[in-house]
Amino acid sequence: MVGSEYVEMIPSPDKTIWSAEVNGSAVDVLAPSNAILLDVLRNQVGTLGVKRGCDLGTCGCCTVMIDGSPRLSCLCLAGQVQGTSIITVEGLSEGAHLAPIQSCFSKHGGSQCGFCTPGFLISAQALLNENDAPTHQEIACAIEGNLCRCTGYQQIIDSIQAAASIHRGETMPDAPASDPHPDPHPSGPEEPNMPPGHAR
């Protein structure tokens, strides 16, 4: 904040109970009546996967899915979406299994620094829910509100197209290899203990 001129602050707003369904579970939190959805999600609900890039509706990092359509949570009063069903990036995967869109972003380079990724994933998933065979142009329109500084969008579009083909059932999702924790357990089957020089 620049400047030191005194600005009268608005008197502290009342707190009200804000309830919604976030990623499938009911949430009730006590929030000021003028709270911004982004703040509530990050500070109170604890879904820190929703990112704050600008607070002005210009970057798309804060995109969440509200009743199925992508919205910028920084431009949304929490009170406006009272009682809705909200999906954040945390709600895309099923347990430890990544959603196709997630594993495709990972596999096709859709995420570099990753800060924009949660927003892109939500925008992309919202598109795929409606249209599982999007054209290049349709994808571009779906993610036009999301800014990415690292990838130049090309690999993001590739990722979305790859996910779309999984949605259509044309390609199989990579099985466990794309889980958050691929099994790297190093102690495999026992080594046979053979006398030296003997064939098994």
Added chain:
Amino acid sequence: MTGGYRQQPGGAGPTTRKDGKRVAGKQAFPPPGSGGSDPVMKPRDLDFIPESVGGKEPQPAGSHIHDRARTGTTVGKEIPLVDSNAKVTGQAWYGDDVRLPNEIIGKILRSPHHYARIKSIDTTRVEALPGVIAVATGEDSPHRFGVLPVTKDEHAMAVEKVRHVGDLVACVAAIDEATAMAALNLFDIEWEILEPVFDPKKGLEDTDEPIHWRGKYHLARTNVQKRVFQEFGDRSLVETPHAESHGKWSMAGVHHGFTEPHAVVAHWDPNGRLQLYTPQQVPHYTHRALSTVLDVPMHQINVIRTFVGGGFGGKSDPFPHEMCAAMLSRKSGRPVRITFDREEVYWINRGRHPSHIEVKMSADEDARISGFDIDALIDGGGFASFGHVTSYYNGVLATAPYELGSFHYTGARVWTNKPASGAMRGHGAVNTRCAVEVGLDEMAETMQVDPIDLRLANLLPPHSRTITGFRITSNGMRQALEQVREGSNWDTKFRQLPLGKGIGIGCGFFISGSGLPIHWDPNRFPHATVHIQVDMDGGVTVHTGAADIGQGSTTAVAQVIAEVLALPIEMIHVRSHESDTSPVDLGSYSSRVTFMNANAAIRAALEIRDKILNAAWEILGYHPDNLVLNDRRIYYKHDPAIGVSYLKALHKAQEDKGSLIASGAYRSPPMGGVHKGAAAGLAPAYSFSSYVAEVDVDVETGIIRCTNVWAAHDCGKALNPLAVKGQIIGSCHMGLGQVLSEQMVYGRTGHLQNANLLDYKIPSVHEMPHVEPIIIESSDPEGPFGAKEAGEGPLLPILPAVVNAVYDAIGIRLRTLPLTPDVVFKGIERAIRKLKIDDPCDLPSPRLEHGPLQAKLVARATEHNVRDRARQRTEDTSPYVNGVLFGFDPNIPLEDQVEGWRTATEPDPEQLAALGLAGRAWLKKEQRQMGGEN
């Protein structure tokens, strides 16, 4: 063979053909005894094992010393970043995601004035506000810091003066954000307003109140922070030019525009140690600066690098807000979190310098580049940051890959009352590169030759020395040019497209790691160190200080270790977040990480590998030379059935100590000349790139659309082609922003007018052209498995490629960046007035009629092609220095061969009058020469 086993092929796995018969010689060897849910050893992936060691990977650029460490496991394969799963699930923790118990929120009071002296700060009202827990001002730390030890000119908060709007004045921590914001209004400050300077040209003049004062080294009473003069070569060549180009450029400042705003969490823990969480590219500099500013020994500070939401150079300075958070935490005893809003990100800036650049070039009758003069005046803003280096880079990084008859550079960086400029992707090289490449295009036009052939006939070969003394090793420039020419169908398009459609070429050259570490002597301490530790369960833990900022350095380090040890990459765990656990590393800048860290990692991994192989030797009785390391199993070269599992060999190797530990380091070879500034731009390797861009220009509105880019980049060896392509496309995006739409707009009052992402126009998906990334592999002899950088260099060529394409489209040379529609339209208006036509649609498109020089150039390029190939594959190892093209003998110092050959780092008195804009800084004297303050 003691303890090993001889195994019959065909224990499990696909040992039968479809028709049920056994497959001879193609059996899997179960069980490998270690590693994952797959109990079967994967066959060696011969496609990723170089020819020279018996594989099938072609090596057009020759073999490499790391070839024998290749196991075909990961290097060269497209693999996802190792931390990408954290990123796609929202679990990656960036600066503002660190939430410690009992945290309080810090806010920073920023200057509303461009330039003012602080007469007093009264904090009584702030402290009285309920909910305020700690307050700090400049008085709390008088110590200076700065990213470069030679130019420490920053304070945690303003000590005497504020130097730009947004400069830090004070900070406060409170129980919540609203209280902290309210508290900012309660500071009572008395200011004395000073006369600000905004125009860098004014910065060259004496003023009453220079923005900083450097004592006896201060240049008169100007605001010049650094001046550079360099002259190499034979100036007499310039006197009789056959073709010339002269351009004056003005380029706006641009910002990195990373998506994550700065954030920091500081926690002074109960043991009195500072734990600082920050998204930093260079945690080590922050570590040092914190220690100075807070007056605490370094070992009492733990800098924890969070995930970094994009850096691009903008998170590589130690930042004052990091100090503020630490001070507030020390005062309050509680964790303090400070997060910037988007506007504050622009106040701290460190973006690319706004520049005034003048380039004069000349060519002789053989189309050799005889003269190459650059004058660069760059606007540093309020602080030095990396500017000392930028001042050099603007000149020295523009010379290669060309062979020059002479090179003359004057540069100056001035302080102005604006947010500080600093390092940004392509540090210092981008703006002059654009001017130079456009100059070449212009000369090609005068000489009636194809600009690609002009370049091809003037390239330095591999293993040569540039005019300023840089040692070039691998060099894939020629292939890059040839491939984009072919890919874009250049020969059927250039100067043949209709009005409004254009195609253009640009090249680039960038350092791959800086040859001199900033903080120590490379002879006494290496550039990078990596520790590896292997535990009983076979997992490999790697400790490195390399900062992954999204470019994938963690992945690169994991990859090279996996490759050497032939382990699945899931078994490599890289720990790089904490300074407590990682060896000192200089961080992610100068494109050094892949080159230096991966090299150090390879060394450490080789040590581990040798220990494991020796253990296998004891078990199997075959010498390590005859053993093959493959997917979790070590076996006898001539009979794969005889082998031992990785785990078993490992346990043998661990018998003494219980764990296996190795440490590897990298230091660059000694290189470079002895002249002043010789170290700037020195690197153990250089990357080369060449792009062709196609644009559509709407002559009625001036709107430019870039439609296609063919982007060839020589990265030595693509360790991970997926990541390299990502870097190339991302660089294109960033460079396109700079050339078409991005600029930091300072209004008439010097105020930054577009400190937000709406008015600071970063290309969206709709502005992005189709980019065809082309990877050139020149196999650098010193790079890890041959690799060089791929993160910054690919940005350079896109700017000139677009500018040249715009000329091809409408026949107008524009030299103001960015090429926003109003700039283009003004250019069009000027042109139609000059040509006396009414309709811009009648503008003539430029056409090319090859002149007599063309054939000569093609012949020379063909000859050089043969020369370069032999040198690249080290079939020809004779010395080559810049100047051979002009007939010099590379074995004798050039000064001894021709009288006019000169190397100078200060102008002669008689030169002074002729110097360009930045050169004017040389008209002034330092205070010590003036008998002033000492």
